[in-house]
Amino acid sequence: MENFVVSARKYRPSDFKSVVGQQHITTTLKNAIKNNHLAQAFLFCGPRGVGKTTCARILAKTINCENLSADYEACNVCDSCTAFNNNSSFNVHELDAASNNSVDDIRNLVDQVRYAPQKGSYKIYIIDEVHMLSTQAFNAFLKTLEEPPKYAIFILATTEKHKIIPTILSRCQIFDFNRIQIKDIAEHLQYIAKEEEITYEDEALRLIAAKADGALRDALSIFDLIVTYSAGGKLTYSETIDNLHILDYDYYFKVTDSLLQESVSSVLLTFDEILKKGFDGHNFIVGLSEHLRNLMVCKDAATVELLQVSESARDRYIEQAAKSHLSFLLSALNICNQCDINYKSSKNQRLHVELALMKLAKLPQAISLAALAREEIKKKD
Ligand SMILES: Nc1ncnc2c1ncn2[C@@H]1O[C@H](COP(=O)(O)OP(=O)(O)O)[C@@H](O)[C@H]1O
Ligand SMILES: [Mg+2]
Ligand SMILES: [Zn+2]
Structure with missing residues (x-):
């Protein structure tokens, strides 16, 4: 059997342009390289799995590349790039502070900083999960961070920026990575x-x-x-x-159709079917709210782009939104929201959701009655 390489490793971007959804960062970094205006210490913050380590490695490779492309990307063929890509470069040092957080670990690293690179211009130190360093380790590191040799660049990465002490923060250029859309x-x-x-x-x-x-x-x-x-x-x-174990969105379309037809029985039966499949009532109500929200954004051409669904599902939402009155959607969202808030404290959670569904099924009628009453008043005026 062929060795299976997980996609996250196989598809780790090897240049700035293949990094997804962090243009604000890759553009700034490229500009810094272009203008020869590199900071000596960077702090990459953001949730896990969004490209912090990836960008740190790309930056490390790019600034040592012997043959930068016209748009400031690493060439991926020169000796330096090849060494980086084979993980055999002497110019990049990675320390995972999650597992190496003692003073000695940091001292080892700091000791290496004293030696200038034999080949290439920069030595890069990537410290991942830097918030995990012990206080003593932090202190041992501070001195080096304060007066690093010209060839040394530090890239610190963390998922918990608030845990980084101000003395470190103030010495770094900070980059906030986005969650990816x-x-x-x-x-x-x-x-x-x-x-x-x-x-x-x-x-x-x-x-x-x-x-x-x-x-x-x-x-x-x-x-x-x-x-x-x-x-x-x-x-x-x-x-x-x-x-x-996600509830098929078909169910939400079905439930909404039944609600629009004021069919209490069919709504209750569908809900029963959902529970029998092992889904949780609370998740269902939250999912239904999301569905109603999606219909709501379809009511206005300007907000349709807020719909985060696939192309094929999009038409279905637009179609169902056309059948639903705006005041129905608003009131329905309200009822679902109340149900969501009170769910945990309810003694009979099934009934709690059923009651909300019954109210929802009566909404179209209530809304048309209200409209009728308004008409009557207008006529009298
Ligand atoms: N912005 C991104 N663009 C492309 N791939 C990404 C991105 N973020 C994460 N990945 C994928 O996830 C893997 C882990 O990303 P990594 O940079 O280690 O995340 P982090 O350090 O932010 O936790 C990468 O090897 C890559 O396959
Ligand atoms: Mg990482
Ligand atoms: Zn190169």
């Missing part, structure tokens, strides 16, 4: 699926992207997992929802 993650997954010759349904990728909550690494792990389990190397929506 669902759309960008989905596009990246598409690219990988094509490279791997995996057939896929757009909605499956969209779902994985949403589940990853902004972290590209998580998206890639989920992607690998589902590809492994899926039959015949095809990534389908239905297999993905099964694997992730």
Whole structure:
């Protein structure tokens, strides 16, 4: 059997332009290289799995590249780049502070800083999860960070910026990494699926992207997992929802249709079916709120782009939104919100949701009665 390389490693970007969703950072870094205006210490902050380590490595490689391209990317062929790409460069030192956080670990690193690079212009020290360093380790490091030799560059990375002491913060140029947008993650997954010759349904990728909550690494792990389990190397929506135990959005369309038809019985039966499949009432109400919110943003052409769903699902939302009155959506969101807030404190949670559903099913009628009454008043005036 061929060695399986997880996608997160196989597809680690090797230059700035292939980093997804962090243009504000890659552009600034490239400009600094262009203008020869590099800081000596950087702090990369942001959630996990969004490209901090990746960008640190790209920066390290790029500033030592012997043959920079016109747009300030590493060439990936010169001796220095090759050494970097093979993890055999003497110019980059990585310390994972999560597991090496003692004073001695930092002293070792600081000792190396004294020696100028034999080849290339810079020695780069990447300290990951820097907030995990012990106080003594921090202090041992501070001196070096204060007066580093010209050839030394420090890139500190952390998921918890608030834990970094001010003396360190003030010595670093700080970069805040973004959570990555669902759309960008989905596009990246598409690219990988094509490279791997995996057939896929757009909605499956969209779902994985949403589940990853902004972290590209998580998206890639989920992607690998589902590809492994899926039959015949095809990534389908239905297999993905099964694997992730996510409620099929079909249910929300169905429930909303029943609500619009004021069919209490069909809504209650659908809810029963959902519970029988092992889904939780609370998640259902939260999911329904999200669905109503999606319909709501479809009511205005200006906000349709806030809809974070796949192309094919988009038309369905727009179609259902056209059938739903704006005041219905607003009041329905309100009822769902109340149900969500009080869910945990309710003694009979099933009934709690059912009651909300019954109220929802009566909404269209209440709204048309109110409209009728308004008409009457107008006529009298
Ligand atoms: N912005 C991004 N663009 C492309 N791939 C990314 C990005 N962020 C994360 N990845 C993928 O996830 C993996 C882990 O990313 P990493 O840079 O180690 O995240 P972090 O250091 O922020 O936790 C990378 O190897 C890459 O495959
Ligand atoms: Mg990292
Ligand atoms: Zn190079």
